[in-house]
Amino acid sequence: MKRHPHKTLWLGTLAVNLLAASTVAGAADPVGPVPLWKGLTEGMSGPEVVEALKQEPGIQSVEIVTNKKTKAAAGLKVKYAKDALVLFDLPFSIDAEFDQGRLVAVKLQSGGHCAELAGGQFKDFSEVLRAKYPTLVSGSDVYDPLAAASALSRSFDAQADVSLTTVYENDLTTVSFKQAYFWTKPPAPSFSTSALVRLADTMQRTAYETKRAECGGQGDRRTGMLITYRSRASFEAQQQAKQDTKSAKTAAAANGL
Numbered sequence: 001m002k003r004h005p006h007k008t009l010w011l012g013t014l015a016v017n018l019l020a021a022s023t024v025a026g027a028a029d030p031v032g033p034v035p036l037w038k039g040l041t042e043g044m045s046g047p048e049v050v051e052a053l054k055q056e057p058g059i060q061s062v063e064i065v066t067n068k069k070t071k072a073a074a075g076l077k078v079k080y081a082k083d084a085l086v087l088f089d090l091p092f093s094i095d096a097e098f099d100q101g102r103l104v105a106v107k108l109q110s111g112g113h114c115a116e117l118a119g120g121q122f123k124d125f126s127e128v129l130r131a132k133y134p135t136l137v138s139g140s141d142v143y144d145p146l147a148a149a150s151a152l153s154r155s156f157d158a159q160a161d162v163s164l165t166t167v168y169e170n171d172l173t174t175v176s177f178k179q180a181y182f183w184t185k186p187p188a189p190s191f192s193t194s195a196l197v198r199l200a201d202t203m204q205r206t207a208y209e210t211k212r213a214e215c216g217g218q219g220d221r222r223t224g225m226l227i228t229y230r231s232r233a234s235f236e237a238q239q240q241a242k243q244d245t246k247s248a249k250t251a252a253a254a255n256g257l
Contacts, residue, residue: 034172034231037106040096042231044103046073049096058084059094072101088124090225097230105230112222114215115152118179119143125177125225129168133175139166148181152221156183163226167235174235176228184208184220 033041039052046064053062058081065075076096085092090110097105122143130141140147144164151162161180168175187208190201212220230238 034233036103036173036229036231037108040103040106042103042234046098046101049073049076049103053078053094056084058082060084073098073103088121090121092225092227104234105228107229108225108227110225112182112224114218115148115181115183115221115223116215116218118148118181118223119145121223121225122179125227126166129175129177129227133168133170133173135169137167137169137174139164139177141166141168148179151181152183155181156185159185161224169232169235172232174230174232176226176230176235178226178228180224180226182222182224184211184222186212186220 033043035041038056040049044052046066050062050064053059053076059078060081061079063077064073065077066072067074073096075098076094078094080093083091085094085108087108087110090113092108092110095107095109096103097107126141126143130136147164151164155162161182163178163180165176165178168177187201187204190197192198192201208220212218215221
C-alpha cells in the first residue's frame with residue numbers, strides 16, 4: 001500500500017498535540033488523590049491518616065481529635081520520639097485540617113526560636129520548597145530583613161504574632177510557608193502593697209529576664225514556622241472565599257457610607 005508522507009506527518013503531529021493536551025489536562029484535573037505530605041493525600045479519613053502517620057519514623061502514637069458537636073475528625077494528637085521530625089535542626093510537630101471528616105491540609109509547625117536566625121532559616125527552607133514546588137504564587141522567596149524588622153515591631157505593639165507568608169505550588173499541591181514573629185514586652189511594674197502580688201511580679205520579671213538573656217540577649221524576640229500543604233483546588237477555593245467575604249464587606253460599607 002502506498003504511503004502518503006504528508007498524511008503521516010499530519011497524523012504524527014496530531015498525536016503529539018493530543019498527548020500534550022492530555023498531559024496538561026491531567027495536571028489540571030489529576031486522576032486519583034492529590035499528594036499533600038509524605039504518604040498523606042487529600043480526602044483521607046481520620047483512620048487512614050492515623051495508619052499512614054504510624055509508618056513515619058519517630059512517631060510513637062497518633063490520635064484523631066474530633067469535633068465535640070459533629071464527632072468528625074478535626075485535628076491530630078501526635079506523640080513523638082526524640083528528634084522525630086527535625087528539619088534543618090529545628091523540631092516540628094504535625095497537625096491536620098479536616099472538612100467533614102476528610103483530610104484537606106497537613107501542617108508542620110516549629111516552636112519559637114531566636115528571631116536573629118530567621119534569615120538563614122528562611123533561605124534553607126525556601127530553597128528546598130522552591131525546588132519541589134517551583135511556582136511562586138505570592139510573597140517573596142528572598143528574605144527581606146526590613147520586612148522582618150517591621151513584623152517584629154508591629155508584634156511588639158500589638159503583642160500578637162505577625163506573619164510573613166510565601167506560597168509555592170507545583171501541578172497538584174500548594175504549600176504555604178509562614179514565618180511568624182513575636183516580640184515580648186517586659187512585664188509592667190506592680191505598685192501593689194500586697195506581698196503576694198509583689199512576689200508574683202518578681203517571679204514574672206525573673207522569667208522574662210531569663211528568657212531575654214537567651215539568643216545573645218535578644219531572647220524576647222522569637223520566630224516560628226508553619227508550613228501548610230493543601231491541594232491547589234482547595235487553596236484556590238480558600239482564597240476565593242476570602243475574596244468573596246472581603247467583597248461583601250466592601251459592598252456593605254459602600255451602602256452604608
